[in-house]
Amino acid sequence: MASEFVLGMYPEANACLQSNRKSELDGIDATASKKIPLQQGYPPCKMVDRVSEIMKEACQKRLTEEAKTGSNLLHYGFRMGDPLFRAQLAKFLTDQYGYDVRKERLLATCGATSGLYHLCTMFFSPGDLVFAEEPSYYLALEMMEKDIKRKIIHVPLDTKGILPEELESTVKQFYPKEGFVPSKERLYWSMVYLISCFQNPTGACLSEDRCKAVVAIARKYHLLVVSDDLYGPLHWSFDTYGRTPSHAPKPLKYFDREEDEGFFGNVVSNNSFSKIMAPGLRIGWMEGPPVVLAKFACSAYFVSAGDFNHFTSGLLGTALESGAITNHIVETRRQYKEKIVAMQQVFEEKLKGVIKYSLPEGGFFVWIQLPTNMNCDDLMALCQKKYNVTFACGNKFTKNPGSLSNFIRISFSHLEKDTFIEGVKELSDAILELKATNDSQ
Ligand SMILES: Cc1ncc(COP(=O)(O)O)c(C=O)c1O
CATH class of the missing domain: 3.90.1150.10 (Aspartate Aminotransferase, domain 1)
Incomplete structure (x- = not known):
């Protein structure tokens, strides 16, 4: 041709x-x-220059240590990610969000676009529905609709995020009359894509009440909710004395609690260092429930290649350990x-x-x-x-x-x-x- x-x-x-x-x-x-x-x-050029310094130091330190211990980040990685990265990231997120983020629930990705793409393709098929806020991040919508042929159904939002009643009534219109039973082949009936903290483009944050309502709807209708949470740590709400930054708004994932009766695992927090550090790093992470992470860990993709971004995530582990990333975010x-x-x-x-x-x-x-x-x-x-x-x-x-x-x-x-x-x-x-x-x- x-x-x-x-x-x-x-x-x-x-x-x-x-x-x-x-x-x-x-x-x-x-x-x-x-x-x-x-x-x-995008982040400002001067801040990206600062990230360059942080990465230079992390690279020097990590590769010097590796030479002494005989380990090597350039080998195939672990299935679930570099242990230092997962441990340091869990610590960093626990500090940022004020709840106990467990390293076992984290998986390195190549950024939020990569995370969303892999979640869509691992759990769903062309022609499947995606319920998404209106308005929403247009390139995620484009990617899902044009690249992998999902059908986008919009649900409105206001200043407190997506409207749960609208979400439920919209989902009901499409939900199969005979219901849905999760199976090994198909864990979720359908997907919801949203941005729960400082939404792109509106800046809205999903209120705690609505977070709880969205989780309840996701459980009832067997939905996988993918929330792009890239902006959470970039908040400037200050405590009552106006001195120390308080915690970032809790991501939706926090409300899908494993100790709840009826817990299945319906929310993934899909994240990235693109906005809090630099997009060229192409590094992010998912905080997901065991049922989602296991699907990745058992996939031939991971058995063949190891985790998504072994080398860079290893360097990020070292940078997080030094405290430089937290200081960078505060500035x-x-x-x-x-x-x-x-x-x-x-x-x-x-x-x-x-x-x-x-x-x-x-x-x-x-x-x-x-x-x-x-x-x-x-x-x-x-x-x-x-x-x-x-x-x-x-x-x-x-x-x-x-x-x-x-x-x-x-x-x-x-x-x-x-x-x-x-x-x-x-x-x-x-x-x-x-x-x-x-x-x-
Ligand atoms: C909501 C949202 N998701 C994903 C991305 C892209 O993230 P990444 O660079 O990690 O792929 C952006 C960038 O603008 C975004 O606003």
Whole structure:
């Protein structure tokens, strides 16, 4: 078959093959547009530089120790992951979340995208349903729908996360009349994908009541809930004296308690070091119930290859042990909070009563409702023409066409404070100009 014919099957093929930049695939070529890119959900360059120093030290230390003991991270790994990584990660998570995270429940991955992909393909098949928040992280939706042919069914959320009553009524519409009985071949009837802490794009956190309700629904309808929890440790809620950071909001997994009567194991916390350290590390982890972890541990994939990311997870084990990662996160939170406070001042001065948004207490994102009847595509067109700023259109975060065109998402993580605030001011001016035009029509 001629290669033109094969490539012709993918309209975007040539663009994807020729462009090697992630930002272009995000829909906006930030490098080419030279505008202030408020859409980019990446950590800041200076922080990634700091991670580089942490990794240099960890690599030096770990490989020197390995030379003395005769062990070698470059051999095939353990099925469930490097023991130091699992032990140090459990300690780190216990400190971050304030509950006892057990190392036996952790498995290294190559990041949250890898974790989600493998959970989908290990437990489900093409054509299966995935219940997902609306709005949600658009590339996870794309990956599940386009790459592995799942059918996305949206469920709405508000400032406290997904609405459990809506989740249950939506699930019921599809649940088999004859019920479902788990078997070795099929452990779960269907899957729920959500982001329980500092959601992408809304910044919402699932409240404790709703966490409990979602777990009860998952148990009742034999659902596997995969929660991307990448943003939890990036919170800046402080204790009553305003000095020491309190714990991060507990991830949904915490509420699927093994001591509960009727426990099966319905929630996986799918995590990553991409946001709290650096995405190029391609390292993450799952905190999962025994029934999920056993499926991986017994798979031929693991028997053949060992755990997903042996070398890097080993280095991360050493970096976690040194305390450098915790210090790095504390500094990151401080800088993010500064940017959010400055952003709030600009919005108060320029856009009071014009836009609606909830001030996030962590994560990377602010979800903004534009004035009534203002369309994000019109705003983008105006910015492309006249203002020095780009952002992410609400439309991207749903599979229901047009349902979120009154929203935009901006990210405060990547840009240095001054540039970020300049972008926020540009955006505010663009919103005011478009509002004046719309109002006069
Ligand atoms: C909710 C969510 N999941 C997954 C990812 C990607 O994570 P990773 O780099 O670990 O694959 C992102 C990145 O934006 C995200 O926001």
